[in-house]
Amino acid sequence: MKNVAIFGDSVSKGVIYDSDLKRYRFAKGIDWQNIEQRLNIKIENHSKMGATITYGYHKLLKFLETNPNVDTILLEYGGNDCDYNWEEVAQSASKDYQPNTTIETFRNTLVKMIKLIESYHIKPIVLTLPSIHAQKYYKWIARKNINMENVLYFLGDIEHIYRHHELYNMTILEVAIQCRVEHIDIRKVFLTDGNPDAYICEDGIHPTIMAEQKIVEHIIEQVNGRYRKQIISLPKITKPALNLYQKEYIG
Numbered sequence: 001m002k003n004v005a006i007f008g009d010s011v012s013k014g015v016i017y018d019s020d021l022k023r024y025r026f027a028k029g030i031d032w033q034n035i036e037q038r039l040n041i042k043i044e045n046h047s048k049m050g051a052t053i054t055y056g057y058h059k060l061l062k063f064l065e066t067n068p069n070v071d072t073i074l075l076e077y078g079g080n081d082c083d084y085n086w087e088e089v090a091q092s093a094s095k096d097y098q099p100n101t102t103i104e105t106f107r108n109t110l111v112k113m114i115k116l117i118e119s120y121h122i123k124p125i126v127l128t129l130p131s132i133h134a135q136k137y138y139k140w141i142a143r144k145n146i147n148m149e150n151v152l153y154f155l156g157d158i159e160h161i162y163r164h165h166e167l168y169n170m171t172i173l174e175v176a177i178q179c180r181v182e183h184i185d186i187r188k189v190f191l192t193d194g195n196p197d198a199y200i201c202e203d204g205i206h207p208t209i210m211a212e213q214k215i216v217e218h219i220i221e222q223v224n225g226r227y228r229k230q231i232i233s234l235p236k237i238t239k240p241a242l243n244l245y246q247k248e249y250i251g
Helices: 032-039 053-064 103-119 134-142 148-155 160-179 209-226
Strands: 003-008 015-018 023-026 042-045 072-076 123-127 182-184
Touching: 003 053, 032 042, 032 209, 053 103, 072 103, 103 123, 103 160, 123 160, 134 148, 134 160, 160 182, 182 209
Parallel strands: 003 042, 003 072, 072 123, 123 182
Antiparallel strands: 015 023
């Protein structure tokens, strides 16, 4: 693993929701540039906030057509795919709504991306989804001033948000096994800690800066174990630092 490209959404982009500033911002929890230096590899990050796997497939296709000098591609999708248009859901009491990407399309597109990457003799690695907080996200949806009775009717119960998200995570693991490709289970970071709520932002879906750093440590641990035996891990971030944020607002 020498030259790596990353295709994903806001998680791999390093976005958090800053409750003090009341907006999304880039954070330095997932600092790919620092990872480059520590692992002595080159990383190209093509992640985009709000990206679905369909968007990612077309972006990947264009990227590969340029014959890039990469030997590994990391894929991190699913969080936006399993989400819904909540304004639409709130319009009527119905169960007949589809997520941004159906589970069948998600599975098929992920398989297609893996096969496409392998056709260029590049190694694909898939990342699982970080955990989410159903109650927090439900409250976040309610901020839109929409009919939450209809939303709850559609969900059945609030924890359905988590279960639906987990379905996409399980699909990622199933596809990795099916296609015999490696995966890095970043969800494990959230499930093995005694206080997982502290790892999820106010919006219920983005990792906090503390969680981002733990994700980085876990990725490095996995890379250490699989590819490189002599790598020094990143130092832990002890506190968020606002001066590390970029000024650009992410809408």
